[in-house]
Amino acid sequence: MEIKDIKSVYFIGAGGIGMSAIARYFINCGLVVAGYDKTPSELTRRLEKEGMLIHYKEDVNEIPFACKQKDSCLVIYTPAIPDNHAELTYFRENAFEIQKRAQVLGTLTRHMKGLCVAGTHGKTTTSTMCAHIMHQSHLDCNAFLGGISKNYGTNYILSQSDYVVIEADEFDRSFHWLSPWMTVITSTDPDHLDIYGTKEAYLDSFRHYSELILPGGALIIHRNLEMKENIQDGVKRYDYSLNEGDFHAENIRIENGTITFDFISPIENIKNIELGQPIPINIENGIAAMAMAQLAGCNADELRYGMKTFGGVDRRFDFKIKSDKLVFLSDYAHHPKEIYQSAKSIRELYKDRHITAIFQPHLYTRTRDFYLDFADALSQLDEVILTDIYPAREEPIEGVSSQLIYDNLKPGVKKQLINKDQVLDLVKERSFDVLIVLGAGDLDNMVPQMAKILNEK
Known part of the structure; x- marks a missing residue:
C-alpha cells in the first residue's frame, strides 16, 4: 500500500512511546487514527485529546468502521503485542496491510x-x-x-x-x-x-x-x-x-x-x-x-x-525537586551500563550528599542475565531500595527476583527490599537527601505522588 492510498491507520499497542510518535504523524496528515492499548496512561489521554480514537478492551467490535476497510487502512503493531491478540488475528485473517512501527519509519527514511x-x-x-x-x-x-x-x-x-x-x-x-x-x-x-x-x-x-x-x-x-x-x-x-x-x-x-x-x-x-x-x-x-x-x-x-536551550527528556535524569535540602529525580535507566552512568553522574553532581535510589528491575531475563552488573552499578550509591521486577512482556522465571541484585550489593551499601505498593508509605515515613527513582517499568507512575509527598514535608 502506498502512503497516498492510506485513509485510516489502526495501532495495536497505541500507547507505546514510539507508536505514539507515528500516530501523531498520521493525525497531522488528517487521517482517521485509532487503536487499542491495554491500559490508559497520560500519553493515551493526550493522544485522545489530539483526535485519536483509543479503546482498552481487546475486542474486534471496538474497531472503528473506517479501520475495517482493508484497501485503505494501514495496521501498525508493536512487537510487544502477543501473536494471538484477537485484533491482530482479525486483521491477519482478513488480509489487511500490517506493518511493524519500524517498517513505517523505514519508509519515511527512504523518502x-x-x-x-x-x-x-x-x-x-x-x-x-x-x-x-x-x-x-x-x-x-x-x-x-x-x-x-x-x-x-x-x-x-x-x-x-x-x-x-x-x-x-x-x-x-x-x-x-x-x-x-x-x-x-x-x-x-x-x-x-x-x-x-x-x-x-x-x-x-x-x-x-x-x-x-x-x-x-x-x-x-x-x-x-x-x-x-x-x-x-x-x-x-x-x-x-x-x-x-x-x-x-x-x-x-x-x-x-x-x-x-x-x-x-x-x-x-x-x-x-x-x-x-x-x-x-x-x-x-x-x-x-x-x-x-x-x-x-x-x-x-x-x-x-x-x-x-535543550531542556531534556521526560524520565531522563528528570529533576522534580531541586533544593539545598532535597533533590528528587527520576531516570529511565534500566540496563546496567545506563544505571552505572546515571549513578556516576549523580555522584559527580552531589559529591558529599547521601544518595538513595529506588530501583524497579525491568524484565526477568534482563535481571537473570545481568544481576551482578546491576549490583555493581548500584553500589556506587549510598543506599538502594529494590522493588519487585516489572515483567512487561514476560512470564516469571523460577529463581529470578530482585533478591539476586540485593544479595550482591557491595558491603557498606545500605539496602532494602520492598514491594512496589509499599513505596509511597516508605517515602512518607523516611527523610532523604538526594533521591532518584530508576527503571523503565511502571514505578514512574508514582513519581508525581512521591513529589507531592516530599514537597508537603
Whole structure:
C-alpha cells in the first residue's frame, strides 16, 4: 500500500512511546487514527485529546468502521503485542496491510534524509538533542523520538524539512528496516538477550545495521565499541568520545550548576558550548548530537544555541525537586551500563550528599542475565531500595527476583527490599537527601505522588 492510498491507520499497542510518535504523524496528515492499548496512561489521554480514537478492551467490535476497510487502512503493531491478540488475528485473517512501527519509519527514511541514533543506551537523549538543534536551525527537521522532549512537550516534530531524526531501536531487530543517511551508534553493550540469544548475535545485528547507511552519508560511532562495522563505499566514518576521537570535548568546566566545554571537530571547533541540561553524561551525548547536526549543515551559532536551550527528556535524569535540602529525580535507566552512568553522574553532581535510589528491575531475563552488573552499578550509591521486577512482556522465571541484585550489593551499601505498593508509605515515613527513582517499568507512575509527598514535608 502506498502512503497516498492510506485513509485510516489502526495501532495495536497505541500507547507505546514510539507508536505514539507515528500516530501523531498520521493525525497531522488528517487521517482517521485509532487503536487499542491495554491500559490508559497520560500519553493515551493526550493522544485522545489530539483526535485519536483509543479503546482498552481487546475486542474486534471496538474497531472503528473506517479501520475495517482493508484497501485503505494501514495496521501498525508493536512487537510487544502477543501473536494471538484477537485484533491482530482479525486483521491477519482478513488480509489487511500490517506493518511493524519500524517498517513505517523505514519508509519515511527512504523518502527523507534519515538522521538516526542507535545504541543500547543514550539514544533517546542524543536523538532528542539532535532534533532540537536541527529544528531551531535553518535546516529544520521532522522527528520520531523515544521520549517526550521537554522543549516541545511531545515525541514528534512535523515540518516541511527533508530531514527526519529517528531513534533507531535494536529491540526485535527493528532498526534493520531503516535506511539511514547518517547514524550515530552510542553503545553496543549486550541487551535483549531474550531476543538475540548471544552477545555475538547482538553485535552482529549492529554490524548489519551499519551496512544500511546510504552512500553519501556517514557513520558516527563511539570509540572502542566491540562491534565491527561494515559500511558501504561512499559512507564516511567518524568516531567520538568524551575526550578523544574525531569529535570530542576539551576544556570541560563543571561549576556552580553549569557545564561548559569546547567542541573539537574535523569540520570546525566551537568554544564554550553550554549544556542546557547540565548533567555530566550529556557532554558525550551532546558531542554525538552536535557531530550529526554539524555534518548535516548546522553552523556554529545554531549548535551553540541548540545545546544551551535543550531542556531534556521526560524520565531522563528528570529533576522534580531541586533544593539545598532535597533533590528528587527520576531516570529511565534500566540496563546496567545506563544505571552505572546515571549513578556516576549523580555522584559527580552531589559529591558529599547521601544518595538513595529506588530501583524497579525491568524484565526477568534482563535481571537473570545481568544481576551482578546491576549490583555493581548500584553500589556506587549510598543506599538502594529494590522493588519487585516489572515483567512487561514476560512470564516469571523460577529463581529470578530482585533478591539476586540485593544479595550482591557491595558491603557498606545500605539496602532494602520492598514491594512496589509499599513505596509511597516508605517515602512518607523516611527523610532523604538526594533521591532518584530508576527503571523503565511502571514505578514512574508514582513519581508525581512521591513529589507531592516530599514537597508537603
